[in-house]
Structure formats: C-alpha cells, structure tokens
Amino acid sequence: MDDPLVIAAREFSSRLVMGTGGASSLESLERALVASGTELTTVAMRRADAVGQTGVWELLARLGIEPLPNTAGCRTAAEAVLTARLAREALGTSWVKLEVVADDQTLLPDPLELLDAAEQLVEDGFTVLPYANDDPVLALRLEQAGCAVVMPLGSPIGTGLGIRNPHNIELIVARAGVPVILDAGVGTASDAALAMELGCSAVLMATAVTRADDPERMAVAMRLATEAGRHAYRAGRIPKRFWAHASSPSR
Template identity: 50%
Template sequence: MAPTRVAAKDAPLVVGDRAFRSRLIVGTGKYPDNATMVAAHAASGAEVVTVAVRRVDLDRSKEEGILHHIDPEKYCLLANTAGCYTGDEAIRYARLAREAGFNEFIKLEVIGDRETLLPDVEELVRAAKVLVAEGFQVMAYTNEDLITALKLEAAGCAAVMPLASPIGSGLGLLNPFAIRTIKRRLSVPVIVDAGVGTASDACVTMEQGVDGILMNTAIAEARQPVEMAHAMRLAVDAGRRAYLAGRMPRREVAVPSSPTAGMLD
C-alpha cells in the first residue's frame, strides 16, 4: 500500500520521548487468527500496538505468545493493565510488563465496574502517581471527565486517554463536547481510547482535534478486519486533515453556493 501523504502542516504525535507519524494505535486482541492480525496491523499503518499481560498456560506451553507474531523492532509495544480492578493490581501488572524489557510505556487501566468497564478514577489517579514516580510513561485510560483528565495530567501522565464510549461497545463518540474540552484544557496528548465502532466514528473523533485514537474491537471484530484496518487508517487521516483544515461554520439557514447575480430575466 502506498504511504498516505502526511498532512502538510501536521506534526508527529509525540508521547513521552517517542514521536510517531501514525495517529492510530491498534490492539492485538480478539482477531480471528494471527495472520489476520498481522495483515490488519500493516493495513492500519499503526506504529504502536497494545498487548496484555497474562499467565502463561503451562499445560499448553508450546502455545505461542503474541511476540511470536509481532516484531518489537517494528512496532512499539504498549502493554496494558486491562482486567485490573484496583490500583495495586494495575501497578503489579505494569511492573511485570516493564520487566519484559521493551519500554517504559504502560496503558494504565483500573476498571471500576464489570458491566460497563468504566474506570475507577480514584484508583486510576493513585496508581498513575505511583507509576510515574517509578519512571513509567503512563498513558491513562479514563472517562470523558475533565477533572479526572486534569488530575492525570498533574500526576505526570504522558498521555490521557478518554473513552469515546465503553470498551468494546462500538457506540462511537457519545460526548464530543467533553472530548473537545479535555483536548482544549490539557497540554499532554489526548488519545481517545475505546468505543469507536466504524470509520465514521474515527473520523468524527479526530475532527474534535484529539491527538490520536486507540482501537481494538472495531478492527478485530469487523467482518473483514484487514479492510476495516485500512478504512480506519484513512478515517483517522481524513479526520485529522479536516481538523487541521478547519471546518466551515454551522449555519441554521441555507446560503447559496452559486452566484445570485447574473440570473436570466
């Protein structure tokens, strides 16, 4: 696939000490098979992929871990603390992830509710402070609440990642106003994480001016994940360009596009 032209005035996405050309971060979960995942990653143009930390299955020890399919030289691995329900548990997972030896990045999740998978923001902020003090570059998954986002930034997070809608819901961007507000008020990158369902969701999300999007299910559970990965790449790029280009004002009345003068009698 030919590389997409980077928008003329666009800067790279800088998170902590790393700069990325792609503003799309993709997951590695729930793909029908590893070959599809690898092809989807390539089609997405992503430079960062998320991974989870779990016990090795000792009775199926020949089963390959995800690193047999992802080249850590080619992709920046972003380990998550998915499935953690307390700050201490998330801190434990983050330390294990760092010990794997790839980088200091951690996608910090502290889940507060099993039905909605919404974050426990109190524990999230507490865990973020501990991990930042330990030298982690924390990218914090949070809700679309400005106050929490500000606290995460003050805690030293490298990026704040508010949700578009609940994890795996595919409901799209439910609160564009809140996302714009967070973006306007924070200095660190704002990367929308979770809830994007299809390409138009990604495009609208990027049009809010956020720095990037992280998604997994929208690609992995598409009928054709590789096609959807490509669509997401184009949508993120289109949304970014539209944001940089600056949209026309919304008007409650029609304004003709063709001259009103010069009409025939």
C-alpha cells in the first residue's frame, strides 16, 4: 500500500474517517459510506442516532468498515471511561474515539476532563483517539499521555466553518509524533483538502456528508478532496509570491 495511514500499527488506505450522525436513513448512510471509501467510521455509544444504532454496527460489519465507538455525549472523564469500557465489552474493540464535551452550545472538548480520561484509558489498554480543541499544548499533552493520534477541531461540531485557525493546525503538525486527524468543522471539500495540505494525516467528518443535500455525492467529494490534499502535500507546492511570475520567459 502506497502511503498508508498508520494508526497504532494498523494501516488504512483511506484517510477519510467518517461519522454516522445526522444520516436520514440507513440506506442513505450506506450509500454515503460506500461512496466515501472510508475504512474507519465512528459511532456514538450514548446517543440515539436517527438511524438506529444496532443497524449501524451491522452495516459497518457488512461493509467491512472498522467501527470506532465514540463517547459523544459524555461530560466527564468518569462518564467517558465508563462508556469506553462498555463499548469494549459490547463490540470487542479497544479503540475509542474519546469525546468529553463541556456544554451543548459549543460541543467543545473539556481539555481537563479529556486529558484525564485519556490517561485512564491508555492505562487501561485502550487505543485512544481524542477529539480535542486546536491547542498545540494540549495536543502534545495528549500525545505524551499515550494517545494514538491527536484530533484537533477545525471549528465547533456542526458549524461547517472549516478550519478557523490553520496556524494552530500547522503548529500541532510541526511537533506531533503521532498522526494528526482534523476533526469537526469541515463543511465542504476544500476544507478537507486544506486539512491535508496543512499536514494532517486524515480528516474526520459526519454531518458535512450526512446532512448535505446529496450525501452520496458529497461523500464522493470528500473522498476526492482528502486524496487531493494529501497528494498536494506530498507534491510540494509552489511558494507564494507578492508579484507575478511568468510561466515562461519572454522571447
């Protein structure tokens, strides 16, 4: 596999991690997941998805997509740790996307509860993928705590505001020893491409796809954009200039 995404020694050929929230039906979700090419998809353990959870787990199994239980809806480290353990028992996976949000208005991660939960779960043998704000200090702390990746947000969940602070993402990438996965805020394809160009190893999104007018087509867009951004990152872009620069010398 050329240029695989490696998380905790596991390889993925797709760099698009999907979420299932917001899908209008299992059928719509299935078409979107297939179109996205995702190999890793996160599902909330504690939230009542419109499409029903039992069906989602079966769907992922049928599609051969690795399920990634998440702790969405948890407000404290204790809740999140409990939820992760229940997920491990129920699903037989020690991977967890760790979400500990502070409030409903912003759905922003609580940095203290998040780090606390991450430390407990790593200690307990989990492979932890923490949804975090875009603070470069917290990102390092999560990595030092043993998280398998760091997942800074682009902007708050569901806002579609894209990457509000590319500088922070660049700072995080510049110092990270684990993969950086851009999580939350993606609204459209160029946001996903930009994330990859900034050096992220993958992009995670849910409602940008599931709540688009045409989820299946948007899934295609996101798959292509993620690949495009990755290729652009590896290809080495031209520098930015103030003045123009002709493509060929005058005769």
